[in-house]
Amino acid sequence: MTQRQNLLELKELRVDRGGVPVLDIPSFSLYQNEFVSLIGPNGAGKSTLLLSVLGLMKCQTGTVSYRGSVIGSQAQWLDLRRRTAMVLQDPLLFDATVFDNVASGLNIRGMGRGEIKKRVATYLERFNLAHMAQRSARKLSGGEARRVSLARAFAVEPEVIFFDEPFANLDPPTRQALTDDMDGIIRDRGIAAILVTHDQSEALRMSQRIVVMNGGRIVQQGTPAEVMNHPVNEFVANFVGMETILEGEVVSNNDQQMAVVVAGREVDTVGDVEPGARVYCCIRPENVTISVSHPDQKSSARNLYAGRVTDVASMGPFLRLQLDCGFPLTAYVTRESFAKLELCEGKEVYASFKATSVHLIRRRAA
Numbered sequence: 001m002t003q004r005q006n007l008l009e010l011k012e013l014r015v016d017r018g019g020v021p022v023l024d025i026p027s028f029s030l031y032q033n034e035f036v037s038l039i040g041p042n043g044a045g046k047s048t049l050l051l052s053v054l055g056l057m058k059c060q061t062g063t064v065s066y067r068g069s070v071i072g073s074q075a076q077w078l079d080l081r082r083r084t085a086m087v088l089q090d091p092l093l094f095d096a097t098v099f100d101n102v103a104s105g106l107n108i109r110g111m112g113r114g115e116i117k118k119r120v121a122t123y124l125e126r127f128n129l130a131h132m133a134q135r136s137a138r139k140l141s142g143g144e145a146r147r148v149s150l151a152r153a154f155a156v157e158p159e160v161i162f163f164d165e166p167f168a169n170l171d172p173p174t175r176q177a178l179t180d181d182m183d184g185i186i187r188d189r190g191i192a193a194i195l196v197t198h199d200q201s202e203a204l205r206m207s208q209r210i211v212v213m214n215g216g217r218i219v220q221q222g223t224p225a226e227v228m229n230h231p232v233n234e235f236v237a238n239f240v241g242m243e244t245i246l247e248g249e250v251v252s253n254n255d256q257q258m259a260v261v262v263a264g265r266e267v268d269t270v271g272d273v274e275p276g277a278r279v280y281c282c283i284r285p286e287n288v289t290i291s292v293s294h295p296d297q298k299s300s301a302r303n304l305y306a307g308r309v310t311d312v313a314s315m316g317p318f319l320r321l322q323l324d325c326g327f328p329l330t331a332y333v334t335r336e337s338f339a340k341l342e343l344c345e346g347k348e349v350y351a352s353f354k355a356t357s358v359h360l361i362r363r364r365a366a
């Protein structure tokens with residue numbers, strides 16, 4: 001197997017703000033072509049981490065390395081910033097035309113006029129802004145302003161891009177369209193990215209790795225399925241909401257009645273994704289029904305699996321069951337049902353859920 005190339009590396013990074021420690025990262029790496037999402041509650045240190053990576057925040061200790069070299073001098077920080085781009089929640093556009101805003105990063109980098117014109121035209125086109133190139137950036141809607149800010153960031157053709165909540169407060173269709181555009185460019189150009197987001201489905205859809213932060217520390221990191229299905233502690237479990245997230249591949253779609261293969265088993269779902277696509281099937285634990293004998297034919301649940309209880313944990317009025325059905329599945333049962341069904345660890349059960357209970361998210365290519 002080829003070794004993944006380490007692009008950006010943080011070591012022993014500690015940051016204080018207002019005299020209070022807010023970031024403590026013993027080590028963190030971003031690899032070539034990798035898309036990482038940072039999630040965590042307000043004040044977890046996500047934005048501070050992005051600012052520190054670019055040398056925009058004074059660190060008490062620690063190093064930032066890029067392509068194996070520790071960044072030390074001002075010239076090295078400047079070089080790192082020129083190889084990267086950052087998109088913030090507030091688009092922060094200049095009082096100038098859309099064209100001039102998209103060109104601004106290229107002007108700073110000293111690119112020739114002819115080349116700037118060509119480059120800006122390409123990115124205006126990609127973000128569907130060509131028709132408003134001469135409009136004042138001050139007269140744009142929120143969604144249009146975000147497009148300009150994305151076009152400006154991508155126009156410098158960065159090696160790494162950082163996003164700090166770039167789509168917050170946008171309506172879902174606009175958000176979806178922008179993430180699709182952004183995802184396309186990131187893949188085409190092999191750009192590495194770190195996204196700070198409060199939208200977990202966005203993190204699932206876009207990322208190869210999710211990093212969960214709390215109190216200035218990384219509390220868990222892994223593939224979306226690892227983090228969602230195997231939270232390392234109660235904080236992560238509560239924060240991610242403990243859905244079951246299964247990696248699968250669509251094998252058929254007949255009029256939106258779809259079948260997805262997960263760990264060799266078929267899961268029926270409803271949606272519109274083409275066969276061959278890689279997806280996540282997300283199933284909320286409250287939508288899984290448990291029985292100890294084979295349910296009768298009248299059940300409307302299309303998905304039925306024999307499985308075994310592997311773990312039982314208390315969740316307030318419910319008990320949370322971890323099941324092994326050939327794939328991991330989480331279910332909630334009331335204490336009353338738990339007693340009535342005589343459930344316990346090791347018990348053989350049947351788990352069922354409706355096709356409409358499966359929420360599908362398309363996976364990014366690895």
Ligand SMILES: Nc1ncnc2c1ncn2[C@@H]1O[C@H](COP(=O)(O)OP(=O)(O)OP(=O)(O)O)[C@@H](O)[C@H]1O
Pocket residue numbers: 017018022040041042043044045046047048049
């Ligand atoms: N200008 C500042 N001065 C002092 N402390 C600050 C300042 N900005 C942020 N902090 C503190 O630093 C810590 C980390 O904040 P940061 O903005 O990095 O968190 P975050 O995870 O990005 O939060 P959010 O999701 O709310 O944007 C918090 O405790 C915050 O109160």
